[in-house]
Amino acid sequence: MSAATTPGTASAGAGATGPAPESFFRKALRQKRFAFGFSLTLAIVVFAVVAPFLSPFGEKETAGPPYSPDGIFGTDYLGQDVLSRLMHGGQSILVISVLATLLGMVVGVLVGVIAAYAGGWWDEVIMRLNDVVLAFPQILLALVVLTALQDPGAWVIVVLIGISHAPRVARVSRGVALGIVSRDFVVAAEALGERRSRVIVAEVLPNMTGPLLAEAGLRLTYSIGVVASLGFLGFAADPGAANWGQMIFENRLGLQTQPWAVVAPVLVIGIFTVATNLMADGLAQASQKGD
């Protein structure tokens, strides 16, 4: 059509002899937001990963009197070094958040895509059930189960947070998938008689990567928030271990004498949340520009 002088078609026309299209990651890296969020996230991950080797003290090692200003961030209510606990506390929160996000994404995307692809009656049933789960506030669901269980392991928290993410992810991925399943290439695969699972995996999912990556970034942000909140409320996987949320709770009484013991974990949670959010935003922008 004649509107063909838009930049999109012009470059598409030129593309045939041009260089290979950039990978999605490189395109995203050119977004300032993404580059900034990505490097910040990476820095915090490194900060947590090197804890066993570089932290000045051990996780549960006493470094001095309680609430003393020794060391960079001083000591906490038991006299443990705050910086060391901060570094050690990162690992569990990161691992739990990432795993929970992965679980939530996989379950949510499957539910959403299947609902969109099946359509009609199936879509209705799946999405209404989804709404029921969605009605529970995310943290409440986790609290109820954690209170009921005697000695919840870390995997219980992973599953709980993952499951509470799933319906939210499902809504988004259903929306994205709806726009794809009606396209002719999916109909063409149907007409050829491709297996339904292959239609979903080979035709639908690859076209959803952009929005899904953005959603994953957002979910990761929420996961960190929920894990930290659970720690603050006393539902950490290992009560004695370092945990950013728990650290805020434990040291809140000494806020006036040794504010760093509380402010430091608050800061890392804050920075990490902002960083992953920027990353998610950047991915969303890059995927909008893409194709």
Add this chain to the structure above:
Amino acid sequence: MTTTTSESEHQVRRTAGLVIEGLGVSLTGSHVDVVDDIDLVLKPGEVVGLVGESGSGKTTVGTSLLAYSRAGAEISSGKVVLEDRDVLSLPWKEVRKLRGEEIAYVPQDPASALNPSIRIGKQLVELQQLRGIGTSESRLQAARDGLTEVGLPSDDEFLRRYAHQLSGGQVQRVALAMAFLPKPKVLVLDEPTTGLDVTTQKMVLDTMAELCRTYGVSALYVTHDLAVVANIADRVAVMYAGQIAELGPRDTIFANPSHPYTRALLDSIPHLSQARALKGIPGRTPSPGRRPDGCRFNDRCAFVVDRCRTEVPALRTVAPEHEVRCHRVGEIGTWDINIGTVPDADPDRPREVILSVEGLNVFYGRKQVVHDVTFDLAKGEVVALVGESGSGKTTISRSVGGLHKEWTGSLTFEGRELARSARQRSAEDRRRMQYIFQNPYLSLNPRLTIEQIIKRPMELFGLAKGKEATDRVVELMGQVALGPQMLHYQASRLSGGERQRVAIARALAAEPDVMICDEITSALDVSVQGSIVELLEGLRLERGISMLFVTHNLALVRSIAARVEILQAGSVVESGPVATVMDTPREEYTRTLLSNSPRID
């Protein structure tokens, strides 16, 4: 640059009409020209057709007349002179006033020109308020008069309607009325009838041409459709790769085209009156920045010599009012409209029926959209399903292809009854009947490579695997005129025509006996359409593939099909051999369709 003769002609006409001189638009921040060196005069009361394919820059020229360029491009040189004022150098405030008031624009998509939440009457009145035309009493009357002029009702009921309560043709005519209300001097129409049915199209075109002539408005009609131009334009400018290739009176352009590109374009369009064999133009339109040196058409031209590759041709006047941008204009002889006919359109040939449809009724929910349709398809034959939008032609083809399940009736393929949906049919039946979609931008998965796309049917139906399949893919790509270097390209990197070729290759990969082609050329340029039709005709002769060809273009039917089914509102109104139906139509509806179709001959 133009010769001195045309330069002096500009001087004479400057008092009236619109004069475009040396107009150039380039991409912002670079010196890449989108269009350049455009010289054109629009005389009062004259309709100039600006014809070109995608990427030729015709829309860019059209909007430049309003001193507008799309984001990412800027008007870099030239003048657009209206009554001694250069529109391009006017201050912003005056340009705003000028747009709509003196130079009006009718966009391609009429629905986007009207505000969906304001009533038609209010929009027409508001427009005059904004421009300060008339008094509050006279405005409503002017709105009514405007609607009457474009042949629409002007009663209160109609004025109270919203845009969504009008049909496509009505919306376009309201847009036309709005453009004419401020009594502009120049009108730019950007493919205003694309997407309209032939009957509506004819109505809109006639209205437009009449208003232009009555009010002495100069109109620039931007389009890709040569047939439309042949019907309404006084003069025609053919654009290629950002330049005017040929400019002349309509009759000259269509009877004696002198630029090889114009000739190639005319060779690629079907005629209503004869089963013309179509020829496409090889290659693709170069995009800005990739245009060849010398003559921009040199890489696709049949008459190319060394000089064309090095020396840029100027627009030369070959006859009064007739200008051509070609070095060899005197040397390449005259053009012969007759490029042969499709050989095999004999109506009395014995038919061996392969697919028959009997008493087909199709439903969407409770609504019945197709009523008792019966027809059949013989081996190596092309049957066309023709109708306006909403006639059910695509619905029928989707039901036959097993993509739509809600139908009753019987569908027999080689004597066997076919199941309703593709999934219920046997793999063999699915393989032997292939569906090709209208929009090649939607029918190929943008994330897969060409190889993966074409190979898939072979793997699925167990026809070939691995290396052998890849070899077959390369062979098929050769057959549809795609180079093997595209094997690993993703579909998103291809042009529309190339994508449609991939879609055809994918269908061929299944080694089908029947192909269902659903408006497969309507999203493509005419030169690409020509080559696709050429390709299909070759496949039909070579492999004896039968085709169900769905289209709204009657002229195209003539060039491709042996038999035709004319559809109206879900029923067949007339059917038979193409030559019989089109030369001696029995039904009133067929006659109306034929007389409303724009014709070149």
